[in-house]
Amino acid sequence: MTSEPVPGTHNNIGGGIFHGAVIQAGSVGSLTVTAEPAPVPPLGAVAAPSSVFIGRDAELADLLETIRPDGGAVRVGLVNGPAGVGKSELLLHAAHIALERGWFPGGALSIDLQGYTDGLPPLAPGEALGRLLHRLGLPADAIPGHVEDRAAAYRACLEDRSVLVLLDNAGDSSQVRPLLPSGGCAALVTSRHLLPALDDVRRIPLGLLPPGPAGDLLLAAASPDARTEAEMRTARFHARRIAEQCEGLPLALRVAAARIRGETPERFAELAEWMDDERKRLVELDDGERTVTAAYRASYHRLGDDQRLLFCLLGMHPGPRVGVHAAAALADLPMRDVRRLLQDLRNLHLIAGDGPGHYRLHDLLHVYARTRAHEEIAEDVVQAATDRLIDYYLYTADRADRAVAPGRYRLPHSVARPPHMTPDLDDRQAALAWFTEEMPHLTAVLRAAATTAEPARCWLLADALRGYFFHVKAWDSWLDTLDVALGVATAAGEQKVQGVLHNSMGIALIELDRSSDAARHYREAEELFRSAGDAHGVATSVENHAWVHQYAGDHVEALACHQRALDVYEELGARRNVAIVLRGMALAEIELGRSGTAISYLTQALDAFRELGLDLDATMALNGLGEACARAGDTDEARRFHLLALRQSRACGSVFEEARARDGLGTLSVPVSPGRAAHHWRRALLHYEALRSPAAERVRGRLDALPHHVS
Structure with missing residues (x-):
């Protein structure tokens, strides 16, 4: 002046x-x-990184590209990700490489902002500036008192210098903004939060390590005492196993490695066995100085009351992947509110996005959330949330089943607590996709329902899954759910329900070529329905039993059973069941050489299915007509029906009926084009094998019988 x-x-x-x-x-x-000018900060101000650094090459390259001297106007890199993912470690490696390359002759400034430090409050911007000014050499009496004046002094101290500023563990944007340098300086920031209010920052997300690098990191950090190649293979195997249990979280991997560092492969196996129990997993991930729980606790205590409650309740979901509708049911909140809370949790990296409308807690966080729920939320609140979740899945599965298998007989029921909103599942393909996506959760919820005060939801959910399991031919999974539900229904003395479940078990068993077991369940179902006075149930059991005779080659007895069931269904006016029986009778007639009668039955069945809008049943009838026409020698009509079935099988999503259509088309193609026959049979074989169908062996034999140059 x-x-x-x-x-x-x-x-x-x-x-x-x-x-x-x-x-x-x-x-x-x-x-x-x-x-x-204040003295130049010492070059050794940055802590040494770990000697074991695996699986972060791409992110490291991105950071270095951001802060290199000729890297452009934006020289601030923000590494964000969940607790324990290795953000600070990545920061240190980037800083040391940059300093070694001479990019920052002014040295480096590093500060922990304590945004997520367990037991410590976040550093206020003024305090952080005061510490940095002190490290820059300003005497205490020269450091201004007001935060804006400190920021001005900070910028003045860095003017005309080339310094790398490391801002670790930031809690929010307000902590970071006053500390960002300008001019020839650059900054690296880490946070569990996205810090959306920061502009002109290159964000580098850091996720969990894939299985391969995760296992390599654990093995390298643990340095097993393996003297032979066989011992090393054992250590490597169990390291991979522990890495899976840690789900690729670097902090968990390093803590686990510290637990067994320098130990024999037997100790690796012992830790892996302990960690198999998810209830003990977080306890085991403690090396005396670091714990995964402490890292999570810091994020958890930053949550507001509503965010904390939702996070805990997400731990009660049976799987780590949760849809927004299921979350709304758990929290008993409108969709707009739960979406906002889920986004809050995502911004804090307590959950991750996992496709449209879905979020994921990785396994360790899922365990932590469940632990917090049981320890901090009243038992009646947790139970009420669990009941709402079961009701959500039951209600939604019932809706989806009506799209997959419209018109089928169902156990009558109503849901006590209907959800606020469900996905749009009126379309068959959307319903099938929802079942496929949610099946692990549906089966887990079914088991949970068996132990509640309303066990009927267990067998009702099993009944709601029938259409999907039959459609995708997932026989083993279907039997597992039916076994649980049957046990609950038997304990409750529900005869009619038991009959329905026995019939379903028979259907699955006969498809697995276990006809004698299927027959036992059908007989049990018939007796139960007869005792309950349920004529429809008796007819269904008799109709199902017809297929035991059909597969055994006794087509006359099969027709007799079909006819008994048909008489009852016609009397009850059950049109869909009548059409299904006619379709079954047609297949028996084909085997008895009466193709004309079979075609008549199948034509009647096809007309009924089309009138009722039952696409899958109609596809099955079309394939039946193809087989009947082929037996009658009308290859043109047979090919036409199989092609119609092929087209419709794709429209309704039935892999089995596509395989069946291709199977028939392959047979029809052999005389005119063995190459085309091989094409169809190969495609059929892929589907049959995926479905574990006994038909796979027959098709494989036909392919083997083709000339070598064709097959």
Whole structure:
């Protein structure tokens, strides 16, 4: 600051950086303010990174590209990700490489902002600036008191220098913004939060390590005491196993490695066995100085009450992947509110996005959330949330089943607590996709329902899954759910329900080529329905039993059973069941050489299925007509029906009926084009094998019988 000099006076003020007015008694002729530069910060101000650094090459390259001297205008890299994912470690590696390359001759400044430090409050921006100014060499009495003045002094100290600033563990944008340098400096920031209010920042997300690098990291950090190649193979095997249990979380991997560092492969196996129990997993991930639980606790305590409650309740979901509708049911909140809370949790990296409308807690966080729920939420609140979740899945599965298998007989029921909203599942393909996506959760919820005060939901959910399991031919999974539900229904003395479940078990068993077991369940079902006075149930059991005879080659007895069931269904006016029986009778007639009668039955069945809008049943009838026409020698009609079935099987999503259509088309193609026959049979074989169908062996034999140059 200068002014016109007053003769005879002159004043110099120096020795530091001044903020605000400088007052001096007497006349001022000229005033010169000078600032003595603070000492250059030492180059060794950055802690040494770990010697084991695996699986982060791409992210490291991105960070270095961001801060290199000729890297462009934006020289601030923000590494964000969940607790324990290795953000600080990545930061240290990038900083050391940059310093070794001479990119920052002014050195480095590093500070932990304590945004997520267990037991410590986040550093206020003013306090953080004060610490940095002190490290820059400013004496305590020269550090301004006001945060804005400290920020100005900080910028002045860094002016004309090339310094790398490391801001670790930031809690929010307000902590970071005053600390970002300019000019020839650059900054690296880590946070569990996305810090959306920061502009001109290159964000580098850091996720969990894939299985391969995760196992390599654990093995390298643990340095097993393996003296032979066989021992090393054992250690490597169990390291991979532990890495899977840690789900690729670097903190968990390093803690686990510390537990067994330098130990024999037997200790690796022992830790892997302990960690198999998810209830003990977080306890085991403690090396005396670091714990995964402590890392999670810091994030958890930053949550508001609503966020905390939802996070805990997500732990009660049976799987780590949860849809927004299921979350709304758990929390008993409208969709707009639960979406906002889920986004909050995502921004804090407590959950991750996993496709449209879905989120995921990785396994360790899922265990932590469930632990917090049981320890901090009243038992009746947890139970009420669990009941709402079961009701959500039952209600939604019932809706989806009506799209997959419209018109089928169902156990009557109503849901006590209908959800606020469900996915749009009126379309068959959408319903099938929902079942496929949610099946692990549906089966887990079914088991949970068996132990509640309303066990009927267990068998009702099993009944709601029938259409999907039959459609995709997932016989083993279907039997597992039916076995649980049957046990619950038997304990409750529900005869009619038991009959329905026995019939379903028979259907699955006969498809697995276990006809004698299927027959036992059908007989049990018939007796139960007869005792309950349920004529429809008796007819269904008899109709199902017809297929035991059909597969055994006794087509006459099969027809007799079909006819008995048909008489009852016609009397009850059950049109869909009548059409299904006619379709079954047609297949028996084909085997008895009466193709004309079979075609008549199948034509009647096809007309009924089309009138009722039952696409899958109609596809089955079309394939039956193809087989009947082939037996009658009408290959053109047979091919037409199989092609119609092929087209419709794709439309309704039936892999089995596509295989069946291709099977028939392959047979029809052999005389005219063995190459085309091989094409169809190969495609059929792939589907049959995937479905574990006994038909696979027959098709494989046909392919083997083709000339070698064709097959």
